[in-house]
Amino acid sequence: MNLPLLSLRNVFRNTRRSIATIAAIAVGLVAVNLFGGYIADVYRSLQIQAVAGERLGHLTVLKEGMLTLGKLRPERYMFNAEEAQRLRQTLAGMEGVRLVTPRLTISGMASNGRSSTIFVGEALVPEDMPALREGAMEGSGGRLVPGKKHGIAVSSELAQLLGYSKGDVMTLLTSTLRGQANAMDGEIVDIFDTGNINTNDKYLVAPLALATALLDTDGTERFIVLLDDIGQTEAARTRIIAALQQQGLQVEVKTWRELSSFYTQVRSLFDMIFTFISFIVFIVAAMSIANTMAMSVMERTREVGTLQAMGMRRRSVVGMFVCEALWLAVLGVAVGAAVTYGVAALVNGAGMSYVPPNSSVSVPLLVALQAPVVAAVGAAVVALALLAAALPAWRASRRDIVEALAFH
């Protein structure tokens, strides 16, 4: 009868109390893990939405000052044709870089000849769009047709507002970078939902050639960089800045996280909620274990006195009770993990969906459990259980043997 086995038997000396403790730990873990899995899926969706849906890529390269002073005088902070060529050549040869493609922001008025409304949008190279949209939901974000220089993708409410459908021609009015009025027609090749109620009535995607003609410029506002591995984003940023500086290009490079304020805000909100829930669960688990151990220590006072009379050292008494707490925590974590994976499978198989705040489309409710997170939460509960048991165990070990033997 070794210590772990003796402790396990002691755990089930009061079966009802131990099961209640294990259940409290397990239920708390299920709650934390399911919520953790849910927000992991949300983060994954938001990441795909930012990188592919919003076509931010992994990195965006801008001329230094574009994001501040460039808002007032964009032409001064755009890459000219020679700089753009140098930049593309430099980045194209870098290890881990999959795609480098230009992007331009446009805005103005969209008209059907009878009424007009504002539009905002972006211009891209249609041939690069399949790579940029890789992983995005089918139909989301707009699709351009390679080779169609005037084919535009229009958000659904904008098309509805102006009474357009696919194949119709929409007139776009803008100011050139020098301030002249300009207008061109675009053929609607796709109508899409932006997924955001704030942009779904004004957004469009145009081919880069159409946008440069509308703005009357040969400059490039920014370059989108796709990497082979999203995990290399930070490292790639450092290498890109260094490489371009060697080429005499003063640039700033933003990651997709920095440009997707929605992702950052949602993540910080969910992280805070997750921390709060975890904290509550940890407190409940610790108190359950501390209570169980305190009761166990009290009930077994005379037994502890007997063991010490037979020569058990104080540290062994502490070890015995801490080992019992360890069993309770490990069993609670094991049951919690099993139930977590079971419930997650049920939720993921149920095909549930919901409409997130500020969204115009419903999204599937999924739980993407992260084994390292489940393991870390479990390990935290086990560690906390040991701490919670330490005090009652220490008290048990310090009790006077004569008093303990006389305890009733």
Next chain:
Amino acid sequence: MSTELLEPLARVARDPHGGPQDRPGTTLDYIPAAHAPVAGVRGVHRRWRLGRTEVHALRGVDLDVFPGELLAICGPSGSGKTTLLNLLGLIDRPDQGEVLLGGRAVQTLPEGERAVLRNRHLGFVFQSFNLVPVLDALENVLLPLQIAGRVGAAERARAGELLDAVGLAAQMKQRPDRMSGGQRQRVAVARALVTRPRLVLADEPTANLDGESTAQVMQVIKELNRATGATFVFSTHDERVVAHMHRRVMLRDGRVQTETPGVAA
């Protein structure tokens, strides 16, 4: 219980002379002379504080315990029997005086060292048996060896032989809650002897037993004493126990009042 204990008792006997047998590496690295006391106290005082009242439980007691004897410490309630036993058992410390084990003063040793001495040289039998309920009889007997961290095939065999010797060979796998009071106390006796201690201290071991169980337990103890030379000190006022003793020490108000040979002497 079997009354034919001689054969199993022969197996648990420690040496041909029936005296205490030391193991190498123990804290007490000497063996007392044949008739030197196994343990004892010299001028011990012990006071308790109960609220504002100070209870002077022992007032300068001297006592020697000799190898192989059955010694009863008798006296009315509050006379200091259990306190004296606790001092001899190294689970309490005197306010004044010396506690001797194998001739060495041990009252000031650190608790860790006293725990080792208790484990290696002392055995305990309690009034309420104090068996661990989640362990079966064999595991309970092995517990002191488990605490010492040495349980192998030889130790298991010895524990089994001791249970056989106390007439519980058939109950080895039974847990205490399925045993009678007498059976539990016999398990406790086997547990007390499993480490081959110098001294077994039994605090009112028959107080919770009926007459038949008392007789069985005392017979087992007497047989083990005879076969193994184990030394027993009892705290008791049960005349059925005292009748088996070699010596009887009467305490009154914390002092030794009389010391007389027992009926069995």
